[in-house]
Amino acid sequence: QVQLVESGGGLVQAGGSLRLSCAASGRTFSTYVMGWFRQAPGKGREFVAAISRSGAATYYTDSVKGRFTISRDNAKNTVLLQLNSLKPEDTAFYYCAADRDRQRLSNTRPYDYWGQGTQVTVSS
8 A cells, every 4th residue: 555645736827837746655666657637626537647667658648748747756755747838727636646556557547546635726
């Protein structure tokens, strides 16, 4: 089992940047595929990005490609999401997630473990 704690959210103007961080507990962090999801007010939870166990492969939803970057540091049990060129429609609660058995990063079904989330608000 893994516990996840996000940080780094906040209020930013359109065009600005934020970096979200997710700290994971446990000694088996490198065995989990990691992902980021988001949920805007009144909408369902949406997949944003995923990264493979080694960090060599990544996958993004189309709306964030070229703007967001997911990365991980297995030595520090941390996964990051760099958000650049932010738009008001990126406003949402962002969640870090972990899955041990996932085989394909393009599989965006819900993950096994979730953090509590961090709010990102982009003003126009």
